Amino acid sequence: MPKIKTNRGAAKRFRLTSNGKIKRCKAYASHILTKKSTKRKRNLRKQTLAAPSDVKRIRRMLGI
Secondary structure, eight states: OOOOOOOHHHHHHEEEOTTSOEEEEOSSOSSOOTTSOHHHHHHHHSEEEOOHHHHHHHHHHHTO
């Protein structure tokens, strides 16, 4: 069996925590920022964990 190639798009978007959970950045923070409140934009800067329903697919894309 050949090795599974890492999905390069996924590799740029997701990081693994030391406990094996998957970190991701939040969406909606790149443009059309004038109508969004300062509080909302500040919260979009923070990273969060990937949803449990997506973890299996993300792990496969990362080759973990």
